[in-house]
Amino acid sequence: xxxxxxxxVHDFWNEAACGENLYLQKIDSEGYRAQEAERYRLEPFILxxxxxxxxxxxxxxxxxxxxxxxxxxxAEAGADLYGIDLTERAVEHTRxxxxxxxxxxxxxxxxxxxxxxxxxxxxxxxxxxxxHHSPDTPKAIAEVYRVLKKGGTxxxxxxxxxxxxxxxxxxRYALLKGRPWRSLRGVYAQHLESPGTKxxxxxxxxxxxxxxxxxxxxxxxxxxxxxxxxxxxxxxxxSLPKPC
Numbered sequence: 001x002x003x004x005x006x007x008x009v010h011d012f013w014n015e016a017a018c019g020e021n022l023y024l025q026k027i028d029s030e031g032y033r034a035q036e037a038e039r040y041r042l043e044p045f046i047l048x049x050x051x052x053x054x055x056x057x058x059x060x061x062x063x064x065x066x067x068x069x070x071x072x073x074x075a076e077a078g079a080d081l082y083g084i085d086l087t088e089r090a091v092e093h094t095r096x097x098x099x100x101x102x103x104x105x106x107x108x109x110x111x112x113x114x115x116x117x118x119x120x121x122x123x124x125x126x127x128x129x130x131x132h133h134s135p136d137t138p139k140a141i142a143e144v145y146r147v148l149k150k151g152g153t154x155x156x157x158x159x160x161x162x163x164x165x166x167x168x169x170x171x172r173y174a175l176l177k178g179r180p181w182r183s184l185r186g187v188y189a190q191h192l193e194s195p196g197t198k199x200x201x202x203x204x205x206x207x208x209x210x211x212x213x214x215x216x217x218x219x220x221x222x223x224x225x226x227x228x229x230x231x232x233x234x235x236x237x238x239s240l241p242k243p244c
Contacts, residue, residue, distance in 0.1 A: 005135040005196050006086075006111070012194035014087040018066045018129065027093075029100045036069040045220050046070065049155060050126060055079040058123040061147065063112050063140075064130030068094030074126070075103035082122070084110030112140040117147045125154045132158040132198045138208055145211045154212065159199035160219045165192070166199060 003011070023035045040047060050070060056078040065071045065083040071094050074081050083105050085091050091107050098105055110116060112127070112134050125144045134140045137158070144154050159165075166184050173191050174182035188199050200208065202217055209215045 006113075008195045009133050009135065010086050013133075014089045017087070017090045017093055020067060020093075024067060027096065032068070032072075032097045032100065035067060036072070039069050046128065049157075050074075050128075052077040052079075055124055059121065059149075060124045060126065061115075061117070061122045063115075063125065063127040063144070064090070065094040065107065066090050066130075068097040070126070070128060071105060072097060072101060072103060075105055076101075079124075081105040082117070083107045084112070084115070086111060113143060115143045115147050119146050120149045121147050123149055123152050125152070125156075127155075128157045129159070131156060132200070133194050133196070135196055137198060141208050142211070158205065158208075159188070159192075159197070161188075161199040161201045161204070163199070163219075164221075 019035065019039065023038045025031050025034060050073065052070075052073040054077075055074055058079055060074055060079040060081050062071050062074065062081075062083045065085045067090070068083075071081070071083050075098055081104075083091075083094060084107070085094070086109070088109055091109050094105070095107050098107075108116075112131060113136050125148055127144070131137050131140045131144075141156070144156070148154060161184055166188065169187045169191050170182070170184055173187050174180055184199070189196050192199075202219070205217055206215060
């Protein structure tokens with residue numbers, strides 16, 4: 001039986017959440033703290049981008065909680081916190097993690113393309129390295145916009161197309177295979193993390209975000225390792241206030 005695109009994405013990440021095999025050595029408070037430290041060492045720009053402390057008492061949704069490091073920071077900051085992930089594994093990890101530190105969140109398995117929340121519900125929606133894995137990324141971003149309150153802010157990281165990861169993957173799976181005509185799109189979809197992974201140019205990212213006002217995009221460089229499930233490369237990081 002052929003699996004749907006979304007089921008393939010689910011099954012890939014349900015085997016191991018992002019960074020689990022590389023950075024989570026023990027499933028206890030010590031292990032989660034060590035994973036958190038390594039995450040922010042490799043990607044220090046997450047901290048100023050997420051600006052966790054600014055979310056105190058705000059209604060926050062994280063889409064794609066993964067191992068829960070960012071979710072823990074939102075909880076520690078005092079956010080009125082909600083989190084979803086496509087996989088049961090990630091939700092279990094994050095629920096266990098928060099419990100170990102005496103924190104709480106309204107967690108559930110969910111689909112970014114069909115959010116089960118009312119319109120205009122959240123002050124902030126945050127998603128780091130997730131929505132480019134969703135088969136219908138434009139629909140997922142439309143859902144982010146729908147659930148944001150007027151004047152709310154979305155912070156989203158999606159992969160940048162013209163990156164060192166993209167070049168390395170294209171060299172390995174296109175040029176060195178004698179198939180230089182292969183597109184970056186096809187290479188990303190077949191050889192970077194879960195099936196169907198996408199990456200966007202700045203212009204393509206802007207088109208995805210046309211509903212939003214004051215779109216800001218940056219492309220910082222980070223350590224990279226294709227299919228590592230633990231590191232990201234050149235994320236687009238749009239900060240997107242919803243117009244009043």
